[in-house]
Amino acid sequence: MVGKGDEDEGQMGAWFIMSSMGLFEMNGGGEAEPLVDISSPLFEKITIHLDNDFYEGKIFVIEAKNNSNENIYINRQN
Numbered sequence: 110m111v112g113k114g115d116e117d118e119g120q121m122g123a124w125f126i127m128s129s130m131g132l133f134e135m136n137g138g139g140e141a142e143p144l145v146d147i148s149s150p151l152f153e154k155i156t157i158h159l160d161n162d163f164y165e166g167k168i169f170v171i172e173a174k175n176n177s178n179e180n181i182y183i184n185r186q187n
Contacts (some may be wrong), residue, residue, distance in 0.1 A: 124170070131171060132147065148183070149181045150170075150171055153172070154171070156169075157169040157171075
């Protein structure tokens with residue numbers, strides 16, 4: 110789609126979704142095992158159903174208790 114105005118192939122949308130979940134790839138996703146920073150998400154709870162080909166029946170939950178504009182720091186991980 111060169112010249113049609115959609116040169117990012119959905120990457121900006123994917124970045125926004127990941128950032129909204131409080132996840133940021135430190136190396137741009139170019140590594141076999143990418144590193145991800147965890148920050149404050151926009152949502153109080155996010156449930157990700159992982160691909161059955163790799164993590165059969167598993168889910169990944171991000172829960173931000175008392176999430177607000179003032180309460181933005183991560184105190185601990187469970």
